[in-house]
Amino acid sequence: MATQDDNLFRNIISHSKEYGFIFPSSEIYDGLSAVYDYGQNGAELKNNIKEYWWKFMTMLHDNIVGIDAAIFMHPTTWKASGHVDAFNDPLIDNKDSKKRYRADVLIEEAIAKLEDKVEKEVEKASKKFGDAFNRKQFEDTNPRVLEYRRKIDDANARLKAAMGSSDMAALKQLIIDLEITDPISGTRNWTDVRQFNLMFSTEIGSLAEEANKIYLRPETAQGIFVNFLNVQKTGRMKVPFGIAQIGKAFRNEIVARQFIFRMREFEQMEMQFFVQPGSEMEWYEHWKERRMRWHKVLGLGDNNYRFFDHLNLAHYANAACDIQFNFPIGFKELEGIHSRTDFDLRNHEKYSGKKLQYFDTERNTSYIPYVIETSIGLDRMFLSVLSGSYAEEKLEDGSERVVLRIPPALAPNKVAILPLLRKDGLPEKARKIMDDLKYDLRCFYEEKDAIGKRYRRQDAIGTPYCITVDHQTLEDDTVTIRDRDSMKQERVSIPEVKAKLTEACSINAVLRKI
Ligand code: ATP
Secondary structure (H helix, E strand, C coil), rough: CCCHHHHHHHHHHHHHHCCCCCECCCCHHHCCCEEEEEEEEHHHHHHHHHHHHHHHCCCCCCEEEEEEECEEEHHHHHHCCCHHHEEEEEEEECCCCCEEEEHHHHHHHHHHHHHHHHHHHHHHHHHHHHHHHHHHHHHHHHHHHHHHHHHHHHHHHHHHHHHHHHCCHHHHHHHHHCCCCCCCCCCECCCCCCCCCCCCEEEECCCCCEEEEEEEECCCHHHHHCCHHHHHHHCCCCEEEEEEEEEEECCCCCCCCCHHCCCCCCEEEEEEEEECCHHHHHHHHHHHHHHHHHHHHHCHHHHHEEEEEEECCCCCCEEEEEEEEEECCCCEEEEEEEECCCCHHHHHHHHCCCCCCEEEECEEEEEEEEEEEEEEHHHHHHHHHHHHEEEEEEECCCCCCEEECCCCCCCCEEEEEECCCCCHHHHHHHHHHHHCCCCCCCECCCCCCCCHHHHHHHHHHHCCCEEECHHHHHHCCCCEECCCCCCEEEEEEEEHHHHHHHHHHHHHHHHHCC
C-alpha cells in the first residue's frame, strides 16, 4: 500500500513535470532510465542554487578559488584514484521480481529496521514508566533491546568486514541470515552477489588510431586534485586553501528508481580544502559547521537537516559524515563531508611521477597537504528545495492551492507583473513597470485569465511576489504587491518597488546571514 509520503513524492514528481521544472530525458522515445532534463523553471532554480553555492565558496572565502575542469581525463587518473579497481557496487537480483538491488543497501535497510524496533521498545517503555523512565538503564537491561543490539552490532561488523575485503559470498550470507525479503515479490529467492563497476567508458580518438578507453568522470574531485599545483602556483595560494568546482558526473547506478535523487548523469558541487597534516580534524569540524549553516539559512526548516556519521569509512578517509535532508523518501544523504587524508595527491604523485607537494615557506619544508572535501549533489539540493517547499493547502474560502514556498533568493521568477484587465491602458503601464524591473529581477508577464487563476499559477511555480496593475495605478502611481506565502496584498508606490523586491529576493542577503 502506498504511504502518504509515497503519494507526496509522486505528487512532487508530477508537479515538477506539469510546471516545467523537470522532464524525463528524451521523453518522446519513452525516456531514458534515471536521466532527466531541466525545463524552463528548473533551469532557473538550478542556476540560482549554483550561484548561491559558488558565491559562498569563492566570494565569502578569500582563500577559495573556482575552476572548471574537463569531463574527460587521462585514464590513469582513475587508476590512481582507485575508481578502476574499487568503484564497485555489490549487486544482487531477486529471481522472482527480477528486480536488482545494491546488496549493501538491502543490509543497511535491514539494520535500520532493527534500530526502529529498538526505538519502538523505548517509546513503549517510556510511556509506561513516565517521568521515572531512564533510557540508558532500560537499553542496558531490557532483554529484547539487548538482543536487537547484538544483532545490529553483529550485522554492522559483518557488513564492514565483507565490504572491506570485497567478499561477495559473505554479503550474500548476511542477506540470508538477516532473512531479508524482496519488497516486491516478498521472497528470499536471491542470486549470488556480484561486483559492478559504476564508471561509464567510451573511446577517444579516431578508429584508425589504437582505441583508447577513457571514462566519463564519476566525480568532479579528481579534476581538482590533478590541478592542485597549477592552481596553487599560478594563484600563489597558501595552505590552507580551497578549490571549488561545479560540473557533471556520471555513474551507472544499479538502483535508479528515485527520480533525481539518484541519477546516471548528475551534477556535483565540490570543494577540496588543502590543509597542513595534523590540522585536518579542526578543519573537518569547521566545514561541517559552515556547510550546515549554508543549508539552514535558506529557511526550509532546521529540523529537516541532520548529521550522519559514517561508521564504515572508505580506506582513504579518517573521518566522514553526511548532511542528511528529510526527503519524502526519508532522511537521506544530501551532502558528504570527508577528511580524505593525502590519499589522492599521494597516489597521483605515484602514478604520474610528478611531485605534488606544497612548499611551506614559513616552516621551510615540503609536504603533501591533507584534504577536507565538501561534496554536494546539485540535483539532490534541487530536490531538497523542491520537496521542502512543496505544500498542498486548503484555503479559508474552501478552495485548494499547491504552492512552492521556494526561498525567494532561489525562486525561478522573482515577480509576476499582472495587469488586472487587458484594456484601459493597464497592459501598457504594466509593460513599462516591467521594463524598469527586468534588469534587476527575473520578471514574468501575464495578462490572460482572471487574476485569481494567475495568482494560483504563480504559486505553483514559486514566484514570491505578484505585482497587480489596476485602475488606481493610473491615478496615483501605486501597485499592489501580493506575497506568495501569506497571500496578503499591500499597496506600494512604484518608485519603491524595485528596492523592496530586490532586497527580498537577493542571494547576497541570504549569504550575509551565514
Ligand atoms: P550514495 O551513497 O547515495 O550513492 P555517495 O556516498 O556515493 O552517494 P558521494 O560519492 O559522496 O556520494 O557524492 C557526493 C554527493 O553527490 C552526494 O552527497 C550526492 O548529493 C551526490 N550524488 C552522488 N551520486 C549521485 C547520483 N547518482 N545522483 C544524484 N546525485 C548524486
